[in-house]
Amino acid sequence: MKNKKKIAIVTGAASGLGFELALLLAKDNYELFLVDVDATKLEGAKKDIEAQYATSIQLLHKDLSKPNVSEEIFLALEGKDVDVLINNAGFGIFGSFNDTDWLRDISMLNLHVLTTTHLTKLVLKGMVARGSGKILNMSSLAAFQPGPLMSLYYATKAYILSFSEAIANELKGTGVTVTCLCPGQTKTCFQEVVSNGAKASENKIKFNIACPKQVAEYGYDAMKKGKVVAVPGNFNKFLSKLPRFVPRRTATAIIRKIQEKNRDN
Template sequence: MILAKSGAAEELFNQVKGRQLDYLVNNAGVGLYGKFTETDMQTEMDMLYLNINSLTHLTKLVVKEMTARGKGRILNVASTAAFQPGPLMAVYYASKAYVLSFSEAIENELIGTGVTVSTLCPGPTRTDFSNRANLQKSKLFDGGTMASRDVAKAGYEGFRKGKSIIIPGTQNKLLAKSIRFMPRKIVTSVVRRMQNEK
């Protein structure tokens, strides 16, 4: 099943319909590196569908059942990219900003229902993501990466505690928090330098 295609989220939901769903983890997502004027349009449209549409659709389908029962936990995977614009990965960063904003908003709406929504915002992580996103030329992953196991553990622990935003790793936490105090143009320039080719 390809979640980047229309109707895939409902098809997946229908496969598990009738079972009690206590947890939903929206972890599927892809990126794409390169100048916006040069990247492939269809790849970006598929990315937006997967990172935004399918995540939203699955959440909508599952949260209705959870609220009816008064119990459930949802974990949406965003990224530290959600906290700032991302030159050379403009569409990906914007899609993760959506995930964070959407998750925080519905978390607030669900207060008192017995359903929690958490957002996991990892930084660069050792997975196949960088190869799939064509990040081999970018300096982004040169500053160090976290093991996927450590990210998953931090996400799981925060999720079980019902934390709103989970940012694994001290360096990632500092980055996400410091950005709030910097002018946006400076933030964008810093991210561009981090993303530039080696």
């Protein structure tokens, strides 16, 4: 009997890290369900992947910050078993919490917290029943300490890290693994979107900026190995551990200085 093709869902697959992760899955012959809010970019991503790999790609044009969107994605799978779920879509908001736009704040909370959690819940039951499956949740170096001037971004990424570590522990022995990828600054469209809704200027700190292909390869490899927390790059590994050795208020003050230096206020 012909082997059934494995199925993977990638959110935020139209660009950056999501696109690179989708390419790696295509190379490994997964059937892909690619989700993104930008239909045109998503079509472009599909063409780029098909130009390199012969795999089946379904596009789901969805705003993942809307209620009930996780169920819509799950229904679109028509009962197919999901082998890999990559919760990658995300964006940043810069500014003092007192000044940021509430509707954009809610979008971020819904996207990073609710949709990540709900999609995970929806695919997990089947994975556990089959005794196999891999989930990769996209967090950030931001997860390891509070982040003044990007308070919700840092807090939601801390949620993703804590949630992923906890369920990875619960799932030990089930055949299902959960990996949380925590990149530092990476050269994608992300930095253009980090702003209070408007286009932001480029990052001012040009040091230690990673290439998305390498970050995706690192995260993909960690997911395949079932590693729980994956921080790409030795300097980022050091930075992720630093908050354990300084008082939390000092770490918080350092992040504020970095944010003030990095962007236009």
